[in-house]
Amino acid sequence: MPKVTDEYRNARRGEIIEVAISQFAEHGYARTSIADLVTASGLSAGAIYGNFPGGKQELFVAAASRILKSRRDELAAGAGADRPLSPGEVMATLIRGIRAENVGSVLPQLWGEASIDAEIRTLVSAVFRDLRQTVADRLTEWAAAHPDRTGADPSAWGARMAPVVLSAAPGFVLQRAMLDDFDEVAYIDALPDIFVH
Amino acid sequence: MPKVTDEYRNARRGEIIEVAISQFAEHGYARTSIADLVTASGLSAGAIYGNFPGGKQELFVAAASRILKSRRDELAAGAGADRPLSPGEVMATLIRGIRAENVGSVLPQLWGEASIDAEIRTLVSAVFRDLRQTVADRLTEWAAAHPDRTGADPSAWGARMAPVVLSAAPGFVLQRAMLDDFDEVAYIDALPDIFVH
DNA sequence: GTCTATAATAGGATAGAC
DNA sequence: GTCTATCCTATTATAGAC
Numbered sequence: 001m002p003k004v005t006d007e008y009r010n011a012r013r014g015e016i017i018e019v020a021i022s023q024f025a026e027h028g029y030a031r032t033s034i035a036d037l038v039t040a041s042g043l044s045a046g047a048i049y050g051n052f053p054g055g056k057q058e059l060f061v062a063a064a065s066r067i068l069k070s071r072r073d074e075l076a077a078g079a080g081a082d083r084p085l086s087p088g089e090v091m092a093t094l095i096r097g098i099r100a101e102n103v104g105s106v107l108p109q110l111w112g113e114a115s116i117d118a119e120i121r122t123l124v125s126a127v128f129r130d131l132r133q134t135v136a137d138r139l140t141e142w143a144a145a146h147p148d149r150t151g152a153d154p155s156a157w158g159a160r161m162a163p164v165v166l167s168a169a170p171g172f173v174l175q176r177a178m179l180d181d182f183d184e185v186a187y188i189d190a191l192p193d194i195f196v197h
Numbered sequence: 198m199p200k201v202t203d204e205y206r207n208a209r210r211g212e213i214i215e216v217a218i219s220q221f222a223e224h225g226y227a228r229t230s231i232a233d234l235v236t237a238s239g240l241s242a243g244a245i246y247g248n249f250p251g252g253k254q255e256l257f258v259a260a261a262s263r264i265l266k267s268r269r270d271e272l273a274a275g276a277g278a279d280r281p282l283s284p285g286e287v288m289a290t291l292i293r294g295i296r297a298e299n300v301g302s303v304l305p306q307l308w309g310e311a312s313i314d315a316e317i318r319t320l321v322s323a324v325f326r327d328l329r330q331t332v333a334d335r336l337t338e339w340a341a342a343h344p345d346r347t348g349a350d351p352s353a354w355g356a357r358m359a360p361v362v363l364s365a366a367p368g369f370v371l372q373r374a375m376l377d378d379f380d381e382v383a384y385i386d387a388l389p390d391i392f393v394h
Numbered sequence: 395g396t397c398t399a400t401a402a403t404a405g406g407a408t409a410g411a412c
Numbered sequence: 413g414t415c416t417a418t419c420c421t422a423t424t425a426t427a428g429a430c
Binding site: 031109112115121128174175180186196 | 224225302307379
Binding site: 005008009012043044045046047050051 | 396
């Protein structure tokens with residue numbers, strides 16, 4: 001049974017994905033050719049197609065999955081504080097994580113592709129749903145602790161507010177990518193003050 | 198003097214841009230070939246290159262400018278209410294405008310391109326700055342009317358909060374593009390409640 | 395599984411007639 | 413200014429040796 005083979009295969013795939021992400025981040029998905037990946041990886045076209053028969057698109061999907069997966073993991077890890085976090089604090093935590101993992105400009109490109117390509121959109125939307133649900137859960141906890149500010153139904157309040165609160169994440173990523181004078185730290189610091197608290 | 202010629206030229210350019218936007222929205226920028234534009238417009242390759250010597254990229258820039266311009270115009274129009282709007286109300290107004298003009302999935306694609314292409318980023322970032330400034334101005338007005346909730350320096354408060362508040366716009370556009378179950382109206386309704394008010 | 399070399403094609407862009 | 417026809421480059425993907 002090919003146990004070693006599987007490990008090797010996964011390692012090689014991971015290696016290629018790593019290179020792909022860095023190239024996509026630097027030159028963009030559309031402008032990165034297979035030849036670029038060959039050069040940057042030191043491998044050959046044959047090696048790449050051997051591991052990713054679907055070619056460039058499959059590679060992009062794989063790269064996207066990898067990036068998005070770490071987002072999910074981090075989210076799961078952040079759960080279970082003792083005191084319910086306010087909406088702004090929830091987002092500050094999430095965005096600090098996004099900031100730490102420097103995927104550069106891959107996320108906006110990913111969103112752009114997702115709005116065209118159904119397969120990529122499926123990936124992205126799954127993550128959006130996850131994030132939204134997680135945010136909603138945190139907001140619900142906080143709402144339960146602050147009925148005076150949120151009304152009688154914490155769960156409904158959380159579900160209603162989650163999409164807006166979640167928007168702070170793409171807003172951060174985009175403004176960081178677009179604006180030279182964007183102040184990342186100030187953005188994160190402002191979060192707890194601008195949402196209800 | 199070629200007065201008629203200029204009008205004609207602009208009309209033709211506008212016609213082509215119109216077709217380009219609709220094609221980009223439907224099939225994506227990368228996947229739209231000049232041949233597609235030829236087919237969809239009923240014109241010829243020569244006509245397109247005659248009006249847009251820079252080819253596909255110039256066409257995308259022109260399309261982006263057109264879309265972004267209407268965003269700016271609308272912003273300017275919305276100014277000058279008598280009572281200062283709360284942060285959430287400011288964004289509700291802005292997002293209703295975005296929602297009305299159905300540019301579909303072109304904005305996420307535009308952001309994706311902007312994170313790669315310097316010329317497009319210049320366009321987009323100018324609009325982001327405009328929007329941010331406008332939002333900051335409105336927030337400052339509101340802060341001046343509510344020093345108890347915002348502190349002693351309304352202008353500083355407005356500038357600090359604007360980037361986060363502004364994030365609701367890309368958040369809306371993205372979630373609408375990605376999520377089948379996204380509730381646009383609920384999003385807009387939630388805005389005035391989730392930001393400080 | 396990976397390499398080298400090459401086939402196959404798509405797509406952007408242009409030349410020249412009208 | 414616009415059309416038809418065509419060129420040419422860039423890039424994907426594969427075939428066959430090791």
